[in-house]
Amino acid sequence: MPPMQLTSACIEDLVLKMSMARDLDEIMTAVRQSARDLIGADGISFVLKDNDCCYYADEDAIGPLWKGQRFPIQSCLSGFAMLQGKVVVINDIFRDGRFPIDAYANTFVKSLVIVPVRQDDPVGAIGAYWSKLDGPSPESIERLERIANTAAVAMTNVALIKSLAAAKEEAAQARDAMILAMASLAETRDHETGDHIRRTQHYVRALAEALQEQEAYAEQLSDEVVDLLYKSAPLHDIGKVGIPDCILLKPGKLEPEEFEVMKTHAELGHAAIATAERYMSSTTPFLSLAKEIAHTHHEKWNGTGYPRGLKGEEIPIGGRIMAIADVYDALVSARIYKPALPHEEAVDIIIKDSGEHFDPKLVQVFSKIAPKFEEIHRAFAKGH
Structure with missing residues (x-):
């Protein structure tokens, strides 16, 4: 199978896994196991909106990122993406200037993309990170957006199922x-x-x-x-x-x-x-x-x-x-x-x-x- 068709098939497989997920952990597991390779990134993080904080719930990366940590939503790049309801692309974190680079000092990250999960009323975000400058390509951004959109639908489905079960x-x-x-x-x-x-x-x-x-x-x-x-x-x-x-x-x-x-x-x-x-x-x-x-x-x-x-x-x-x-x-x-x-x-x-x-x-x-x-x-x- 040609690389393009193989990638498309893998994305469809990830989409299917997320759509069939019965809880949030299954959604995050599907993303952790597949998303980084599909995007060609060196790291992936799954961030949840937790009141006024960004909670880095899960990750898959070549080195440690921020799994398990919480940051104020107003001073976190994932929080910025959620508050703005739009994709954030940074080709060089050292020259961006919008946020302090201290959070990246002990990581491999040099460029990144953050996509909110559900743009109208974000419940989280998925971040992709590269160890080189200008890492995000148009194709990787497009794929990450599709993964985030599918995660949004899957999370809505899980919430609905839980609501129906409670009812x-x-x-x-x-x-x-x-x-x-x-x-x-x-x-x-x-x-x-x-x-x-x-x-x-x-x-x-x-x-x-x-x-x-x-x-x-x-x-x-x-x-x-x-x-x-x-x-x-x-x-x-x-x-x-x-x-x-x-x-x-x-x-x-x-x-x-x-x-x-x-x-x-x-x-x-x-x-x-x-x-x-x-x-x-x-x-x-x-x-x-x-x-x-x-x-x-x-x-x-x-x-x-x-x-x-x-x-x-x-x-x-x-x-x-x-x-x-x-x-x-x-x-x-x-x-x-x-x-x-x-x-x-x-x-x-x-x-x-x-x-x-x-x-x-x-x-x-x-x-x-x-x-x-x-x-x-x-x-x-x-x-x-």
Whole structure:
């Protein structure tokens, strides 16, 4: 390949590396590794604007320059290029006179070019240095300008990516806060529910993570899905907000007609989350899963559950997981109408209900990790 084509190809390679950079260090590394040879300079420095200073963040040179040092922007040639927003070319630093030559006294530098990174609102500069007078050629200046322009775009992209990541994180935190706020609505109606939703959230994650190790569930229970299960689990009883106090807080067994009203909390929860979807004019994996769990966690493997009488694998995996978590916590927790059962007795009841109330494969995994459920119950017991 002819030298001109080779140089052009190398520049394109550098441009590509910078455009794909994920952070500032990758941008500077790309410049350090390639720019000096492409320009034909004896040294390259990457300078960042740091408030009122020029920070010489990186360099590649035949001798030491100023890496790691800071200079006032008003008395630094890189700062001058940034403040003016234009390229500075000096063919002989000893005859220029605009800035003191003390900074160059212990270096090889005799001529240089400084190009601001982003001319309208510079965020830095790239300097090229020669150990001979009249080092910068028109071609080297043009190439350095292209490298600086690409660096400007790359730095803008990195800043945008970080901004989007921060916004995404903020949105996720807001979502999690809203989940807890919505779930706390149920807690205000039923003081037992608050501790219940926190414990079941952790039961769900423990069981889902154990199921990930099973080949049959590994694909459908990705890390992302497990995280969504964990975060949406607190909404499983949100529908209880719509149940009258006389039924929700009754200190005894419900009459058949009262139980029919209590059962409507699954439909009420589903409807509440569906309303949120309609308001957004779309669904999200989180809302879809939360709605699914709220609607199906009282379905039974044999088809005798509610509200739809789903059977077997017609019941979504989230509902099947929540069913075990929900019943276990109800068994080991004291209620106004019943005492708490010992952990071992609760585990036996769930195992005996395998294939009737619960998915047999899930019960098999639950039986192996049941001690984790006991640990969670103790850790999140009322008052902790």
